Amino acid sequence: MPDHDDVANSLEQxxxxxxxxxxxxxxxxxxxxxxxxxxxxxxxxxxxxISQLEWILKGQLKDGPFRNYPTHPHTHTTSEIHDHISVHF
Known part of the structure; x- marks a missing residue:
């Protein structure tokens, strides 16, 4: 019969x-x-x-493949134009 100490040690382990x-x-x-x-x-x-891209695509489909912007003389430099363009994702 196993010793009680051995059983206790085994249970503890x-x-x-x-x-x-x-x-x-x-x-x-x-x-x-x-x-x-x-x-x-x-x-x-x-x-x-994805939602942002869908929104952009819907806008492109609604406005057509090309957007018509009013034409006026280019009085701004390229850097000034870039300063006014913002893209948010």
Missing amino acids: LLESLIKMVGRANKNNDNLQNKINLMNQNMESLQKR
């Missing part, structure tokens, strides 16, 4: 092993949750970009 396993599982769970959160943020960003 088993308990320590289970505690370590649970700790590793919790750590892996936290890492996976962080990755899921990051992926969700990336998806939201992509969805926002």
Whole structure:
């Protein structure tokens, strides 16, 4: 018949092993949750970009392939024109 001390030691080792396993599982769970959160943020960003592109395309379809801008003499330098153009994504 096994010694009570041997059984107690075996049970203690088993308990320590289970505690370590649970700790590793919790750590892996936290890492996976962080990755899921990051992926969700990336998806939201992509969805926002897609919506912006759809909005731009709808505007292009509504206005036609070329936009008609009023023509007037070019009194601005290229850098001045670039300063007034803004693109938001």
